[in-house]
Amino acid sequence: xxxxxxxxxxxxxxxxxxxxxxxxxxxxxxxxxxxxxxxxxxxxxxxxxxxxxxxxxxxxxxxxxxxxxxxxxxxxxxxxxxxxxxxxxxxxxxxxxxxxxxxxxxxxxxxxxxxxxxxxxxxxxxxxxxxxxxxxxxxxxxxxxxxx
Amino acid sequence: xxxxxxxxxxxxxxxxxxxxxxxxxxxxxxxxxxxxxxxxxxxxxxxxxxxxxxxxxxxxxxxxxxxxxxxxxxxxxxxxxxxxxxxxxxxxxxxxxxxxxxxxxxxxxxxxxxxxxxxxxxxxxxxxxxxxxxxxxxxxxxxxxxxxxxxxxxxxxxxxxxxxxxxxxxxxxxxxxxxxxxxxxxxxxxxxxxxx
Numbered sequence: 001x002x003x004x005x006x007x008x009x010x011x012x013x014x015x016x017x018x019x020x021x022x023x024x025x026x027x028x029x030x031x032x033x034x035x036x037x038x039x040x041x042x043x044x045x046x047x048x049x050x051x052x053x054x055x056x057x058x059x060x061x062x063x064x065x066x067x068x069x070x071x072x073x074x075x076x077x078x079x080x081x082x083x084x085x086x087x088x089x090x091x092x093x094x095x096x097x098x099x100x101x102x103x104x105x106x107x108x109x110x111x112x113x114x115x116x117x118x119x120x121x122x123x124x125x126x127x128x129x130x131x132x133x134x135x136x137x138x139x140x141x142x143x144x145x146x147x148x
Numbered sequence: 149x150x151x152x153x154x155x156x157x158x159x160x161x162x163x164x165x166x167x168x169x170x171x172x173x174x175x176x177x178x179x180x181x182x183x184x185x186x187x188x189x190x191x192x193x194x195x196x197x198x199x200x201x202x203x204x205x206x207x208x209x210x211x212x213x214x215x216x217x218x219x220x221x222x223x224x225x226x227x228x229x230x231x232x233x234x235x236x237x238x239x240x241x242x243x244x245x246x247x248x249x250x251x252x253x254x255x256x257x258x259x260x261x262x263x264x265x266x267x268x269x270x271x272x273x274x275x276x277x278x279x280x281x282x283x284x285x286x287x288x289x290x291x292x293x294x295x296x297x298x299x300x301x302x303x304x305x306x307x308x309x310x311x312x313x314x315x316x317x318x319x320x321x322x323x324x325x326x327x328x329x330x331x332x333x334x335x336x337x338x339x340x341x342x343x344x
Contacts, residue, residue, distance in 0.1 A: 020254060027175045035175060042168050077232045078168045081254045 013085050017123065020083025022144030036131075040124050043082045047117055050075045054110055058103065068106065069098040075113070084120040087113060158267050159183040163193045164230075164297035164344045173230075173255060173295060173342070180260045190343075193294060197225075226266040228295050228342040230255055253344070263342075296343005 021036070028035040050071050057068050076091035090113040097105030131141045160182045162173045170186040177184045187193050229242045232253040239250045248266045251259045 023254065023256065026257070027172075027179060029179075032175065039168060039171060042171060046166075046168055074166060077166050077253065080232045081166075081168055081172055083254075 016085035017083040017120065018144050020081065021124075021127065024082075025141075025143055037128060040082070040128060043078055043084075043124075044121060046078055047075060047087075047121075051110075051114055051117065054113075058106055058110060063101075063103055063106075065098045065101050065106075069095055072098065072113075079117075079120075082124075084116070086116040087120055090116045157181075157183050158264070159185070160263065160342060161193060161196060161294035162186045162342050163188075163190060163295060165189060166297065166344075169253065169297065169344065176255060176257060176260050180257065180263075182260075182263075190296070193296070193343075197294075225294060226263075226270050228263065228266070230295060230297055230342060230344040247343075251342075294342050 024036045024039055054068060054071050054075075057064060057071065072091050072094045076088050076095070079085075079087035079091065090109065094106065094109035094113060097109055134141050158181075160177050162170060162177065162184060164170050164173065164186070165188050167188075170188065174184045174186050185196060187196060226248045227246065228249045228251065229239075229247045230251040230253055231239070234252055243250065249259075249262055251262075
């Protein structure tokens with residue numbers, strides 16, 4: 001891959017994540033001081049549940065592709081809402097294998113999705129940790145200000 | 149804030165099977181001073197609107213719907229749809245079927261700001277009708293908008309000749325038809341349905 005193509009990807013992925021995170025921050029205020037943490041935590045719980053369900057579903061004798069597609073769709077939606085673009089893209093690939101009912105392909109995609117999820121989880125956790133540290137040190141968390 | 153008339157608060161019913169999206173949309177709407185109710189399925193949405201399963205006719209039964217006066221109020225419930233996917237054919241279908249707007253997820257504050265004109269318009273339509281009923285109940289003055297998530301798996305029946313994007317709208321319409329129907333709690337004074 002060309003360097004500039006890679007650079008563009010880098011910018012797209014980080015922009016997506018920070019743009020959504022910034023949007024979440026906008027919705028947080030004194031009356032909802034933990035909104036960002038709540039949403040991100042929900043995303044973690046929801047995703048892990050879906051990934052477990054997907055693992056189980058693909059492990060069956062008779063794979064229910066319709067159910068799998070529904071799960072992947074859900075995961076795609078929530079990762080999109082949180083700005084986890086790579087997870088979302090991995091879900092898109094996953095769905096095309098569901099459509100053609102290709103178990104091998106689905107299994108590979110599931111691996112991919114899991115990997116991307118763990119990466120974004122690490123990033124989000126780092127952000128949240130930093131937030132806590134800032135607050136503990138008496139500072140205010142900077143508002144992310146990306147222009148989409 | 150002394151307004152002579154009772155200030156009707158706009159109420160939005162958001163339908164989405166994703167917990168995260170429900171949380172987000174709720175926050176967005178509350179930030180914009182709407183009253184919000186979230187439900188996770190189409191059937192719960194209809195329940196909320198005052199229909200019960202036994203009252204609702206199935207799609208097959210209803211071929212040429214007749215509209216009666218009461219149910220015509222509900223016709224004014226603005227419906228907005230949202231989806232994380234940009235599928236023009238599906239979106240256009242919904243809009244043709246009567247949805248006011250389509251929002252691509254993630255929904256933004258700017259999108260939520262677009263709701264008000266629809267609710268105002270619907271309220272205007274209902275003012276005359278409301279004068280025929282007793283307009284004092286707070287519920288009847290409540291503006292309601294319902295947001296529906298287009299892609300709830302519960303609605304997902306891609307093989308069906310009626311697409312799910314239509315089924316929500318249709319089931320809302322079909323639900324209005326029986327004259328014996330339980331009177332909906334909300335008088336659709338700008339009830340807006342946001343459906344995903």
